Amino acid sequence: MSKIFYAKSHEWVEFLDDTTARVGISDYAQSELGDLVFVSLPEEGDEVAVGESFADVESVKAVSNVYSPVSGTVKAVNENLLDQPELVNSDAMDAWFIEVENISDKADLLTEEEYKKLIEE
Amino acid sequence: MDLKTPLYDCHIDSHGKMVPFAGYLLPVQYKSGVITEHMAVRSKAGLFDVSHMGEVIIKGKDALDNVQMLVTNDCSRMSDGQVRYSPMCNEEGGVVDDVLIYRISEDEYLIVVNASNRHKDVEWMRSHIFGEVELSDISDDMALIALQGPLSEEILTKISDASQLPTKYYTFKENVNVSGISCMVSKTGYTGEGGYELCCRNEDAVRLWELLLVAGAEDGLIPCGLGARDTLRLEAGMPLYGHEMDDNISPIEAGLGFAVKLNKENFIGKQGIIDRGTPTKTRVGLRITGRGIARENCPVFIGDQEIGRTTSGTHSPYLGYPIAMALIDVDKSAIGTELLVDVRGRKITAEIVELPFYKR
Numbered sequence: 001m002s003k004i005f006y007a008k009s010h011e012w013v014e015f016l017d018d019t020t021a022r023v024g025i026s027d028y029a030q031s032e033l034g035d036l037v038f039v040s041l042p043e044e045g046d047e048v049a050v051g052e053s054f055a056d057v058e059s060v061k062a063v064s065n066v067y068s069p070v071s072g073t074v075k076a077v078n079e080n081l082l083d084q085p086e087l088v089n090s091d092a093m094d095a096w097f098i099e100v101e102n103i104s105d106k107a108d109l110l111t112e113e114e115y116k117k118l119i120e121e
Numbered sequence: 122m123d124l125k126t127p128l129y130d131c132h133i134d135s136h137g138k139m140v141p142f143a144g145y146l147l148p149v150q151y152k153s154g155v156i157t158e159h160m161a162v163r164s165k166a167g168l169f170d171v172s173h174m175g176e177v178i179i180k181g182k183d184a185l186d187n188v189q190m191l192v193t194n195d196c197s198r199m200s201d202g203q204v205r206y207s208p209m210c211n212e213e214g215g216v217v218d219d220v221l222i223y224r225i226s227e228d229e230y231l232i233v234v235n236a237s238n239r240h241k242d243v244e245w246m247r248s249h250i251f252g253e254v255e256l257s258d259i260s261d262d263m264a265l266i267a268l269q270g271p272l273s274e275e276i277l278t279k280i281s282d283a284s285q286l287p288t289k290y291y292t293f294k295e296n297v298n299v300s301g302i303s304c305m306v307s308k309t310g311y312t313g314e315g316g317y318e319l320c321c322r323n324e325d326a327v328r329l330w331e332l333l334l335v336a337g338a339e340d341g342l343i344p345c346g347l348g349a350r351d352t353l354r355l356e357a358g359m360p361l362y363g364h365e366m367d368d369n370i371s372p373i374e375a376g377l378g379f380a381v382k383l384n385k386e387n388f389i390g391k392q393g394i395i396d397r398g399t400p401t402k403t404r405v406g407l408r409i410t411g412r413g414i415a416r417e418n419c420p421v422f423i424g425d426q427e428i429g430r431t432t433s434g435t436h437s438p439y440l441g442y443p444i445a446m447a448l449i450d451v452d453k454s455a456i457g458t459e460l461l462v463d464v465r466g467r468k469i470t471a472e473i474v475e476l477p478f479y480k481r
Binding site: 034035037038040056058059060061062063082 | 138149150154155156157159348351352412413414416435436438443465
């Protein structure tokens with residue numbers, strides 16, 4: 001069974017184990033945003049919480065918040081995105097933003113199928 | 122409800138991402154994305170639907186006197202087929218709009234106005250015209266297509282006679298035959314590149330758009346949206362109404378002094394501009410050196426002292442770093458000055474640089 005779930009705010013979360021997960025934005029989100037030119041990330045050790053913004057993504061046109069689908073501690077950040085934000089456009093599912101550990105809470109998450117239905121609406 | 126330009130279906134067919142702008146549904150970008158579209162215009166050519174722009178005809182014996190009163194620039198020595206840029210001011214010296222004036226003949230002028238100001242402008246003009254003159258808003262009958270980029274001439278001459286086209290920047294020709302479509306073609310644009318703007322009747326717009334795209338396909342011509350239009354004009358240091366100027370900002374502050382002729386006998390706003398005295402604010406270009414992108418309306422600081430605000434900002438696709446324009450204190454505006462820009466609560470570093478950011 002796939003360990004990848006989606007938040008209604010268009011982030012994906014992949015559980016590495018019960019309390020650790022990687023978080024990124026969906027392919028639909030990157031295509032809606034257009035060419036990304038800047039990504040800001042939290043630092044290792046920062047706390048993230050369900051529904052709270054932990055990063056900014058900027059396209060040429062606009063800035064958007066990225067919301068955390070889980071609560072926990074930032075274990076690692078994908079620093080490649082700082083210099084190459086376009087990685088998110090080329091493969092959103094590979095371009096993780098943060099790895100979160102000690103996960104204590106998670107948002108109402110959707111399966112891939114449910115998420116696909118949401119974005120088709 | 123948002124209006125559609127005659128090219129709406131073409132945009133949908135090309136997967137344009139449609140957004141409301143100035144009362145119209147227009148593509149912010151197509152499938153290729155803002156950066157690709159932007160770079161196409163810098164290196165090859167891009168095609169823009171700018172049919173939302175307004176067109177107003179001022180015609181009659183007193184046409185020139187009226188134009189002279191309405192705008193700050195001097196149009197008295199224009200010849201037929203010339204185009205001139207000018208702010209149009211209110212009595213207080215703020216900017217009602219910035220417009221292009223096309224001299225069709227001694228007693229007939231076409232004024233091209235910003236879409237977002239069209240109704241305000243027409244009302245303003247109507248309430249200020251005098252003497253023997255007729256004013257007509259023909260915006261709803263006309264489509265406007267901009268072909269921009271270094272290969273524009275090569276592309277347009279495939280479907281028109283080169284001898285009919287305007288050759289000098291800021292000139293135009295009427296009744297140019299573009300594969301059977303009658304167009305007014307001007308050598309103007311809003312991208313910092315060479316190119317043309319083609320004005321035709323609504324019913325010919327789709328055919329003209331498609332003819333141009335086919336003619337330019339092998340040269341790399343692609344349709345471009347509002348996103349690229351904005352990043353291109355920003356790199357070229359061109360002001361946009363509602364950002365670098367508005368009803369309360371004088372054209373002098375906005376850096377448009379070259380188009381304000383105070384030695385002209387009279388024009389609306391002349392006294393207002395004089396009464397304002399030497400402006401304390403001026404428009405500058407900023408290169409953002411810190412991490413982040415400053416958009417419009419970010420406070421600008423030197424140390425703890427706020428000295429102004431950004432008016433536009435983006436990531437520059439050509440330069441590869443963020444740029445912005447700002448209206449700041451004149452005495453702090455020297456090239457090379459290091460500043461801080463407050464981007465959503467975070468102060469990032471920036472430096473004053475020469476405008477335009479990009480010059481071809």
